[in-house]
Amino acid sequence: MDYVFHSTTKFLNGHGTAIGGVLIGSDVELMNGPVEKVHRLLGANSNPFDAFMLTQGIKTLEVRMERHCHNAMEVAGFLDGHQAVASVNYLGLTDHPDFMIASRQMKHPGAMLSFELKGGLDAGKRFIDKLRMCLRAVSLGTTDTLVCHPASMTHYSVPKELREKYDITDGLIRMSVGIESVTDILTDLDQALA
Numbered sequence: 001m002d003y004v005f006h007s008t009t010k011f012l013n014g015h016g017t018a019i020g021g022v023l024i025g026s027d028v029e030l031m032n033g034p035v036e037k038v039h040r041l042l043g044a045n046s047n048p049f050d051a052f053m054l055t056q057g058i059k060t061l062e063v064r065m066e067r068h069c070h071n072a073m074e075v076a077g078f079l080d081g082h083q084a085v086a087s088v089n090y091l092g093l094t095d096h097p098d099f100m101i102a103s104r105q106m107k108h109p110g111a112m113l114s115f116e117l118k119g120g121l122d123a124g125k126r127f128i129d130k131l132r133m134c135l136r137a138v139s140l141g142t143t144d145t146l147v148c149h150p151a152s153m154t155h156y157s158v159p160k161e162l163r164e165k166y167d168i169t170d171g172l173i174r175m176s177v178g179i180e181s182v183t184d185i186l187t188d189l190d191q192a193l194a
C-alpha cells in the first residue's frame, strides 16, 4: 500500500494563490472508505475557491516545471561564475553532493537554489534591496521568482552561532526561480549584484 502526501500550496498550484494539501493512496477501497471518513470528520476540506485555483493551476504543472527548472539551471550557472558569489547550492550542478542520485531519480533538478555572497550580511541586505523584478518573499513554487535573505528575514531572531550551525550564514540567499523570461531574471540579478 503506497501513499503520497503533497502540499498543493507550492508548485502544484503554482501561482501562490491557494493553500492546500492532498493524500493519494493506491488502495481505492481504503481511500474511499475509512480515509474519506476521517477526512470528513476532521473537516480537512478545501474551500471551493482554493480548489478552483488549484485545478486551474495544475493543468500547466508540466510546462511550468520544465521552464522553472530550465531557468533555475541558467541562474545557477550565472551565479556560479559571478565574482560576488562564493558558492552555489543547486541540485543540477555536478558539484552538488546529491547530483548523481538526483539525476537517476528526477527528470529535472527543481527550481530551488541558494547561494552565498562573499560580502556577508551587508551584501545580502544590499542585494535584496536592489532587486527590481524578483520579489522579496519567503514562499516558493510560484510563477514569480522569489528571493529571501534568511539572516535579515526569516532567521533574523535566531542567534548567529545557531544559524551558522545549520549553514544559514550571513550572506546566504534562497531563491525559488520563476518562469519569467530568463533574460529578465539574469538582468535583475546582475544589476543587484553589481
Ligand SMILES: *Cc1c(COP(=O)(O)O)cnc(C)c1O
Binding pocket: 007, 008, 009, 010, 019, 020, 021, 138, 139, 140
Ligand atoms: C508553504 C506556505 C504555507 C503552508 O502551506 P502548506 O500547504 O502547509 O505547505 C503557508 N504560507 C506560505 C507563504 C507558504 O509559503
